[in-house]
Amino acid sequence: MNKKSQRIFAGILAVLVSIAMVGSAFIGYFLDSDTPLPNTGAYSAANAKAEYQAQKLRIDAMVEQAKKDPENVPLQTALGNEYYNAGMSAQTVAPTEIQENFKKAVEAYQKVLKTNKDPNIIVDMATSAFYSGDYDLAEKSYNEALVIKPDFINALFNYGIFLSQAKRDWAGAINQWQKALPLTQNSSEKETIEELIRQAQSQLNANQTTDGVSNPILKNGE
Incomplete structure (x- = not known):
């Protein structure tokens, strides 16, 4: 399943917690059978943090590129996606950064939507707005996407x-x-x-x- 199709379940963590369904997320590792595994929880957490830091570095590089080429729609789309993914990752490794990542995703998607009213982008922006706390924009955007498709x-x-x-x-x-x-x-x-x-x-x-x-x-x- 690619990242776009995965976003059908963008809000699943919040709703599972809220209505008392049981769910969990994990990172899997394949190791040699004779490799000792003394602390898999710590190992997973460390790798999750490392991946999040790598996401932030990718974002920084893309932001600099976007400054030089602000009309590059594919770049703005990719930047929005990267901020979106960072917002999801931050739920476990950097909770204080969740809203800011999603706000930045909204900003990037809004630039794309000026010239490309793709319902996929509209829904991604709506979900980003939801997670950032902008409920009015979220609801307006979900309805806009459903009018189109x-x-x-x-x-x-x-x-x-x-x-x-x-x-x-x-x-x-x-x-x-x-x-x-x-x-x-x-x-x-x-x-x-x-x-x-x-x-x-x-x-x-x-x-x-x-x-x-x-x-x-x-x-x-x-």
């Missing part, structure tokens, strides 16, 4: 993540994921979305049982 599974999936996490709009999230379900390309994607729907429906049912409204968090305009 209503059956775009990345947009439907990630918009559902946004609705469930940013707005606690479980019904809205379920609606997006139900549209995405028949568009899945493999059993893993299908099972993930089905589980998200089940968990969101459970949340919706619990809220309705509490006070008869589908989203009590929002009922007072909060």
Whole structure:
């Protein structure tokens, strides 16, 4: 799976944590059978940090190149992708840098979108805006992508993540994921979305049982 297709699950970590699903991320290493492995956790953490530092060096080099060639759309796209990936990596190795990486990704994608209204880029920017805390831009952009391409599974999936996490709009999230379900390309994607729907429906049912409204968090305009 390439980086673009992986972004269908861009927000999966946040939603799994929020609605109490069980998930984990790991880095795998293949070693000779006789190689001692005294501290795999520390080894993995060290390599994750090293990769993050390498990402930052790549970003610095790309920023300098972009200054010399500001109209280079492929370069700006690659820069946005690199900031996006750094934002994801920072979740485990540099939490204080998450929002800044995603803000920079938004800036790079916005430059691309001035001349290229690619729904892939729009969704990547929307998700970056979501993680950076700019919820208005995120929602506007998800809807823009879906106007251009209503059956775009990345947009439907990630918009559902946004609705469930940013707005606690479980019904809205379920609606997006139900549209995405028949568009899945493999059993893993299908099972993930089905589980998200089940968990969101459970949340919706619990809220309705509490006070008869589908989203009590929002009922007072909060």
